[in-house]
Amino acid sequence: MLISVLQAQMFFLVVTRVLATIIHVPVLGGNTIPNQVRLAFGITLAVVLVPWQSQAAASDPGMTLFPFALAIGREILVGTVAGYAAAITFGAIQMAGETMGLGSGFGSGRVLNPAMGESGSPMDALFYTFSILIFLVMNGHHMFLVGLQKTFEVMPVASTLPVLKPDVIIGMTTGLIVAGIRMALPVMGALLLTDLVLGLLARVAPQIQVFFLGMPLKIGVGLLVLSVALVAFIPLLEDLFQQIAPRMLTLLAGEG
Known part of the structure; x- marks a missing residue:
């Protein structure tokens, strides 16, 4: 089988x-x-996702250097726009974990989260790891790969640039931020009630060291509420992961 220069470039x-x-x-x-x-994984996916058609090696001379460089930049832009849908989804999950960790007293102990490449609270790492497990159990990676394959149908290789609409991007980002806050609300609400109880306790019994009592109490309340709420988080996480592929196509198509 002969491979043309244009085919290798594509x-x-x-x-x-x-x-x-x-x-x-x-x-x-x-x-x-x-x-x-x-x-290696990217090359394998490219072979699987895009049909391979043979043609004569001398049938087309291929693109010159400058158009080929522009095409590479365009594909990087398209891939970044499509991947933004996944990035903000996992970012919303990390934001929820970070918000829960800061209020529960875990913010003072930062640990490296290797999945995100940055530090976070232990509760953030726990919640993020739980979300990754849900992502794998529900075959979210398969859904993402299906969406990646459909991007070549919506936006073929070496075609026009994607039409980026700020209102679509802002609306999608805002929705995911709200989803992250919603996931953090149970723990945040429980911690707010704990602070109110500690404040009343400090007024009723000033001799009690509320500061030293509140730290381990808030840690225990945060872990307890999180462990109970994890079951309720599963449908929310599944919905977030199921919408990654549609969000990728929406961003590329520029439709709200």
């Missing part, structure tokens, strides 16, 4: 888009995955 553009998209999903191309593995 395959390289496909690999570029795939790699620019999967780096936003921690379990597929996150910071913890070596570059060699990401590159």
Whole structure:
């Protein structure tokens, strides 16, 4: 089978888009995955997702250097826009965990979260790990790959640039921020009630050291409420992960 220059260039553009998209999903191309593995995985996905058609090697000379460089930049932009839907989804989950951790007293002990490549509270790491497990159990990675394949139908390789509408991007980002706050509300509400109780206790019995009593109490309340609310979080997380692929296509299509 002969491979033309144009065909090799198109395959390289496909690999570029795939790699620019999967780096936003921690379990597929996150910071913890070596570059060699990401590159091999991207090439494998490109072979699977895009049909391979043979043609004569001399049938087309291919793109010159400058148009090819522009096409590479375009595919990086398309992959980044598509991956933004996954990035803000996992970012909303991390925001929820970070909010719960700050109010419960875990904010003073920062640990490295390798999945995100930055530090966070232990509760943040716990909630984020639980979310990743839900993502894998419900085959969210399969849904993401299906959405990645459909991006080549919505926005073919070496076609026009995506139409980015600020209202669509802002609306999507706002919705996911609200979803993250909603997930943090049970723990935040319980911690607010705990602060109110401690404040009343300080007024009734001033001799009690409320500061030293409140720290372990808030940690215990936060962990207790989180463990009870994890069951209620599962449907919310499933809905967030199921909408990653539609959000990718919405961003590329520029439709609200």
